[in-house]
Amino acid sequence: MKPQTKIRILAVALIVLFGLGTLVALVALVTGRADSQITFAALTDLGFIVGGVGLLKLRRWSWWLTIVLCGVSIAHLFWRMFTTLTPGTATKEAEIASYAVAGFYLGIGFFLTSDSVRKVFEGDDTNA
Numbered sequence: 641m642k643p644q645t646k647i648r649i650l651a652v653a654l655i656v657l658f659g660l661g662t663l664v665a666l667v668a669l670v671t672g673r674a675d676s677q678i679t680f681a682a683l684t685d686l687g688f689i690v691g692g693v694g695l696l697k698l699r700r701w702s703w704w705l706t707i708v709l710c711g712v713s714i715a716h717l718f719w720r721m722f723t724t725l726t727p728g729t730a731t732k733e734a735e736i737a738s739y740a741v742a743g744f745y746l747g748i749g750f751f752l753t754s755d756s757v758r759k760v761f762e763g764d765d766t767n768a
Contacts, residue, residue, distance in 0.1 A: 665682035707749055
C-alpha cells in the first residue's frame with residue numbers, strides 16, 4: 641500500500657475519532673459539566689480534526705500539526721498520570737486506559753515520522 645493511501649486512511653480515522661470526542665466535549669461544555677481537562681481535550685480534538693483534513697490533502701503543515709499534537713497529548717497524559725497516580729490507583733481501568741491512549745499517540749507519531757511518510761511530505765515543496 642502506498643504511503644499516501646495510509647496517510648489518508650489515518651486522516652479519515654483522526655477526523656472520525658476526534659470528531660466524536662469533540663461532540664462529547666461540546667455536550668459537556670453546553671451542559672455546564674466541563675472542567676479544564678475537558679476544555680483542553682476539546683481544543684486538542686479540534687486540532688486533530690484540522691490536522692486530519694490537512695493530511696487528506698497531504699499538506700506539510702498538517703503533518704507538523706499532528707506530530708506536535710501527539711507530543712503535547714502524550715506530555716499532558718504523563719503529567720496528569722504523574723500528578724494524580726497513587727500506588728492504589730495505578731492498576732485501575734481508567735489509569736490503564738491512559739497507558740493505551742499514550743500508546744495510540746505514540747503509534748501515530750511513529751507512523752508520521754517513518755521514512756516513507758516523511759518522504760511524502762518533504763519531497764514536495766508545494767505542500768509548505
